Amino acid sequence: MEKLFRGNDKLSDVIATDYRFLWIVSRFGISLGFGEKSIYDVCAEEKIDCNTFLAVINYVKSGAENTPQNVHNISVETLVKFLRQTHEYYLNYLLPNIRRRLLSSIDCSVKNEVAFLFLKFFDDYTQEVRTHMEFESSTVFSFVDQLLKGDLPSPESVHLMSKHHDKMEERLGELKNLFLQYYPQKENNNELMDVLLSIYGCEEDLTMHCLIEDNIFVPAVRRLEHANKLRKPKKIMEVVEETNEQDSDLSQREKEIVTCVAKGMANKEIADKLCLSINTVTTHRRNIARKLRIHSSAGITIYAIVNKLVTLEEVNM
Ligand SMILES: [Fe+2]
Numbered sequence: 001m002e003k004l005f006r007g008n009d010k011l012s013d014v015i016a017t018d019y020r021f022l023w024i025v026s027r028f029g030i031s032l033g034f035g036e037k038s039i040y041d042v043c044a045e046e047k048i049d050c051n052t053f054l055a056v057i058n059y060v061k062s063g064a065e066n067t068p069q070n071v072h073n074i075s076v077e078t079l080v081k082f083l084r085q086t087h088e089y090y091l092n093y094l095l096p097n098i099r100r101r102l103l104s105s106i107d108c109s110v111k112n113e114v115a116f117l118f119l120k121f122f123d124d125y126t127q128e129v130r131t132h133m134e135f136e137s138s139t140v141f142s143f144v145d146q147l148l149k150g151d152l153p154s155p156e157s158v159h160l161m162s163k164h165h166d167k168m169e170e171r172l173g174e175l176k177n178l179f180l181q182y183y184p185q186k187e188n189n190n191e192l193m194d195v196l197l198s199i200y201g202c203e204e205d206l207t208m209h210c211l212i213e214d215n216i217f218v219p220a221v222r223r224l225e226h227a228n229k230l231r232k233p234k235k236i237m238e239v240v241e242e243t244n245e246q247d248s249d250l251s252q253r254e255k256e257i258v259t260c261v262a263k264g265m266a267n268k269e270i271a272d273k274l275c276l277s278i279n280t281v282t283t284h285r286r287n288i289a290r291k292l293r294i295h296s297s298a299g300i301t302i303y304a305i306v307n308k309l310v311t312l313e314e315v316n317m
C-alpha cells in the first residue's frame with residue numbers, strides 16, 4: 001500500500017508530487033510561501049485542523065475511490081469552510097472566467113449560430129452548478145451549522161446533497177465532447193484549445209470536489225449527527241417522530257405547489273393556476289418550508305426532482 005502523507009512531511013514536497021494539491025491548499029486558506037515548514041506547522045499557524053487537511057490530501061493521493069472514508073478524526077467545521085471556499089472559487093472565479101475566455105475564442109457572429117448554442121449550453125451548465133452549490137451552501141451547510149451547535153435538525157438536506165453530482169459531471173463531459181465532435185472550427189485557435197483544457201481541468205476538479213463531499217463530508221456529518229443523538233436520547237425520539245410526520249405529510253395541494261415552484265413559477269402565477277389567493281399560496285409555501293425544512297426555491301426544486309414530482313426537463317433552472 002502506498003505510503004500516506006503525515007503531519008511531519010514538508011508541505012512543499014507534498015505539493016510537488018501532485019499539482020491538484022494546489023487547489024486543496026488554497027481552499028483550506030493556506031497561502032503560498034510556506035518555505036520548509038511541515039504540514040503540521042503550517043496547519044497550526046493557519047489554525048486549520050491538521051487531521052482534516054491530511055484526510056483530504058491522502059484521499060486524493062490514494063486515488064479518490066468512491067467509497068466512504070474513515071472520518072473518526074475529521075473536523076466538520078474545517079471541512080465546511082473548505083467546501084464553502086471551493087464553491088466560492090467555482091461560482092465567482094472559475095466558471096465566469098471560462099465563460100469570458102470561451103466568448104472571446106468562439107465565433108459568435110450571426111453566421112455561426114452553433115457557437116451560440118455552445119455558449120448557451122455552458123450557461124445552462126453554470127446555472128445548474130450554481131443551483132446545486134447554492135442549495136448546499138444555504139440548506140446543507142446551515143443544517144450542519146445546527147448540528148455543530150449540538151442540535152438535531154431534519155437529515156433531509158444531506159440526503160439530497162449527493163443526488164445531483166452525477167448529472168453535473170455528466171454535463172461538463174458532454175460539453176467537452178460536443179466541442180470535440182461538432183464545433184465547426186475554421187482555423188487554428190489556440191485560445192479555444194486553452195479553454196477546452198480549462199474545461200478538462202474543471203471537470204477533474206469538480207469530480208474531486210463531489211467525491212470529497214460524498215465520501216468524507218457526508219460520513220463525517222452522519223457521524224456528528226449520530227453523536228448528537230447519543231447525547232440527547234430523549235430529544236431524538238421527538239425529532240424522529242416529528243421528522244417522519246413532517247416528511248410524509250405534504251398534502252396534495254402542497255405537492256402541487258412544490259411542483260409549480262420547481263417549474264419556476266412565481267406565487268402570483270401559482271395562485272392563478274390553482275385558483276387560490278396569493279396569501280393562501282404564501283401560507284402553503286411557509287408550511288412546506290417548515291415540513292421539509294427546505295427554504296429556498298432551489299432546494300424545493302431538488303426535493304421535487306428527487307421525489308419525482310417533476311422531471312429534470314420540466315424544471316426551470
Ligand atoms: Fe459542493
Ligand SMILES: [Fe+2]
Pocket residue numbers: 132136161165210213
Ligand atoms: Fe455537491
